[in-house]
Amino acid sequence: MTKTQPRTVHWWQFMLVGILLFMFILFAAGLGRDTKFIPSPLIGKPAFAFDIRKLGSDERIKLEDFKGKVVIMNYWASWCASCRDEHHVLLGGAKAYADNKNVQFLGINHKDTDEAADSFLERMGRFPYPSGVDAQGRLALEFGVYGMPETFFISKSGIVGAKHIGPLTAEILNAKIKQVEAMQ
Amino acid sequence: MSVFRIKMLPHISKRTAIGLTGLLFCLCWLVTSPLVSIAQETETSTSTLQEETALEKQVRVVASKLRCPVCQGESIYDSHSQVALEMKKLISEQLAAGRSELEVLTYFQERYGNYILMSPPAKGIHWVIWAFPVFLGLIGFLFVYQYITASGAKRSLDETAGSDKASQSTGKSTIEELHL
Numbered sequence: 001m002t003k004t005q006p007r008t009v010h011w012w013q014f015m016l017v018g019i020l021l022f023m024f025i026l027f028a029a030g031l032g033r034d035t036k037f038i039p040s041p042l043i044g045k046p047a048f049a050f051d052i053r054k055l056g057s058d059e060r061i062k063l064e065d066f067k068g069k070v071v072i073m074n075y076w077a078s079w080c081a082s083c084r085d086e087h088h089v090l091l092g093g094a095k096a097y098a099d100n101k102n103v104q105f106l107g108i109n110h111k112d113t114d115e116a117a118d119s120f121l122e123r124m125g126r127f128p129y130p131s132g133v134d135a136q137g138r139l140a141l142e143f144g145v146y147g148m149p150e151t152f153f154i155s156k157s158g159i160v161g162a163k164h165i166g167p168l169t170a171e172i173l174n175a176k177i178k179q180v181e182a183m184q
Numbered sequence: 185m186s187v188f189r190i191k192m193l194p195h196i197s198k199r200t201a202i203g204l205t206g207l208l209f210c211l212c213w214l215v216t217s218p219l220v221s222i223a224q225e226t227e228t229s230t231s232t233l234q235e236e237t238a239l240e241k242q243v244r245v246v247a248s249k250l251r252c253p254v255c256q257g258e259s260i261y262d263s264h265s266q267v268a269l270e271m272k273k274l275i276s277e278q279l280a281a282g283r284s285e286l287e288v289l290t291y292f293q294e295r296y297g298n299y300i301l302m303s304p305p306a307k308g309i310h311w312v313i314w315a316f317p318v319f320l321g322l323i324g325f326l327f328v329y330q331y332i333t334a335s336g337a338k339r340s341l342d343e344t345a346g347s348d349k350a351s352q353s354t355g356k357s358t359i360e361e362l363h364l
Contacts, residue, residue: 041297111266137270144295146253
């Protein structure tokens with residue numbers, strides 16, 4: 001009869017298991033993350049004070065014009081497919097908040113032409129709020145925009161309160177407006 | 185032959201496994217090491233280097249350090265997307281206006297966050313990313329070291345056992361000869 005000796009566990013085996021466990025936890029944490037969520041360093045900071053041309057006219061739009069109001073600043077473009085998905089949400093949202101004088105919707109037409117943008121609005125329905133023009137995309141760089149569509153929620157005091165990357169839903173829109181309305 | 189294989193298998197699975205694990209860690213280290221990417225980056229930059237002005241060179245350096253926001257793992261220097269082109273234009277303008285490379289990088293970092301940097305800063309949680317390849321490499325070298333020392337110890341043990349056996353058999357034969 002041969003006696004089986006208890007197996008010695010080496011320090012490196014513990015280390016190996018520890019490393020593999022750590023890598024697995026990192027991997028699992030990464031899988032659970034929302035890939036659309038990219039934290040913006042602009043949240044909680046004053047919004048860039050822009051002065052841009054109004055779409056379809058020579059008038060100017062300044063952020064300071066909306067001081068004292070929650071500004072829902074939506075980046076859109078006629079060439080952006082996802083913008084079509086959220087278009088009805090924005091139309092519905094603007095209609096729902098039409099009586100609320102503390103809420104102001106604002107579109108930013110990104111890297112587009114006035115003609116293409118107008119044609120898009122003609123087809124999809126005109127926004128009951130103004131849109132500014134960011135033809136070169138410089139304002140988008142100031143706001144750290146990744147892609148179309150993107151929406152910024154600016155508080156009454158001009159602070160970036162929230163940001164949404166991708167098409168909006170009615171639920172997200174309402175929740176973010178409430179969140180930023182509560183900000184001082 | 186089959187007996188030989190069966191006898192050899194446990195030996196392979198024990199010692200070679202340690203060595204192979206070590207090599208695997210070394211390989212992981214090489215793959216994940218930032219040194220590899222730095223070397224690749226330098227090689228690419230050197231090959232595409234043409235006659236360029238001091239400003240263009242500065243733009244190239246800064247643009248290589250910034251990630252294209254709409255691309256997959258591509259710097260804005262390598263990307264031809266509209267956003268990247270606009271960003272390069274802005275970098276050029278800012279550098280021409282007298283801003284330093286660091287100031288331009290900070291400008292983008294303040295708007296896009298750390299994600300915009302091709303190499304995450306070695307602070308906070310990002311230390312893990314930088315330390316991990318070094319850590320993996322160290323473990324790999326330890327495994328290889330243990331494998332080598334264990335093999336050496338076993339070989340010397342085998343040699344000692346072999347010489348003992350040989351002396352025993354020589355002794356036996358001498359006794360047998362004496363008996364005869």
